[in-house]
Amino acid sequence: MSLPDGLEVVAEFVNTRDIEPGTDEIATPEALKTWLVARGLLPKNTDVSVDDVARAADLREAVRALALHNNGEPVEVDASRTVLDEAARSAGFTLRFTTERANLVPDATGVAGALGMIVASIAGAMASGSWERLKTCANDECQGVFFDRARNHSRRWCSMEVCGNRIKARSFRARQTQSE
Ligand SMILES: [Zn+2]
Numbered sequence: 001m002s003l004p005d006g007l008e009v010v011a012e013f014v015n016t017r018d019i020e021p022g023t024d025e026i027a028t029p030e031a032l033k034t035w036l037v038a039r040g041l042l043p044k045n046t047d048v049s050v051d052d053v054a055r056a057a058d059l060r061e062a063v064r065a066l067a068l069h070n071n072g073e074p075v076e077v078d079a080s081r082t083v084l085d086e087a088a089r090s091a092g093f094t095l096r097f098t099t100e101r102a103n104l105v106p107d108a109t110g111v112a113g114a115l116g117m118i119v120a121s122i123a124g125a126m127a128s129g130s131w132e133r134l135k136t137c138a139n140d141e142c143q144g145v146f147f148d149r150a151r152n153h154s155r156r157w158c159s160m161e162v163c164g165n166r167i168k169a170r171s172f173r174a175r176q177t178q179s180e
Contacts, residue, residue, distance in 0.1 A: 003147050004130045006121030009039055011134060013118055014064050014145045017057075024057075032056055032111070041114035052111035059087050059115050063122065067145045068136035071156060084119055091116020139163035 002008050016025040016035065026032040029048040036042035062083035068075045091106035091113060104123055106116030125131035133148040137158040146158040157163035 003134075005125035005128050006117075007125050007130060007134055007147060009041070010063065010118055010121050010125070011145050011147065012039075014060055014067065014136075017060060019143045020141055026053065026056055026060075029053055036111070036114045041117050042111065043109075046110050048111055055087070055090075056111065056115060058083050059118065063118075064136050064143060064145065067134050068143075070132050071135040071138055073136075073138065084122070087112075087115050087119045088123075091119060093120065137163050139167050141166075 003011060017023070024031075026035050029050060029052065032053050033042065033046065033048040036048075037044050037046075042048075062080035065075055065080040066077055066084075069077050090108060091104075092108045093104040093116065094107055096103050096105045104116075104120035106113040106120065108116060122131060125134070133153060134145055135148050135155065137144045137146060138156040139158075142158060142163050144158045146155070148155040157167065
């Protein structure tokens with residue numbers, strides 16, 4: 001199922017790091033390049049550096065924190081907002097108009113431009129209102145992002161079967177321990 005406003009690639013980007021098995025799809029310059037090229041965000045002949053990997057990882061965790069904030073969790077977001085501001089500055093956006101909408105287009109090339117496109121999708125989703133439905137799973141052993149399609153925006157976990165039930169079982173055990 002595809003997500004609105006370019007949030008598909010934003011969600012995929014955040015989920016490149018899978019906390020529980022400890023895997024990271026964009027942990028090296030080569031891996032980051034492959035990932036971005038596969039999504040049409042980067043031309044094939046681009047050099048990708050270790051610094052680019054660090055910048056991508058910072059942006060990824062900043063977006064994860066903001067999406068956790070969307071899930072109603074008390075999270076400090078000032079540093080995360082600054083990371084997005086920086087990514088936007090590095091992208092050097094130009095506003096390009098169609099007859100229906102204005103699009104942020106990065107002037108920067110390379111990874112700065114590619115990360116800029118991810119930030120531009122977030123900006124578009126914020127403008128259209130879909131952004132608040134992108135949430136980080138409330139299970140802190142998971143922290144995957146998902147799109148909340150529930151009418152009242154009430155979803156807390158990426159998967160009720162896995163994360164939801166696990167959290168519920170844990171709080172049940174906690175209550176049992178307290179009452180012993
Ligand atoms: Zn989860």
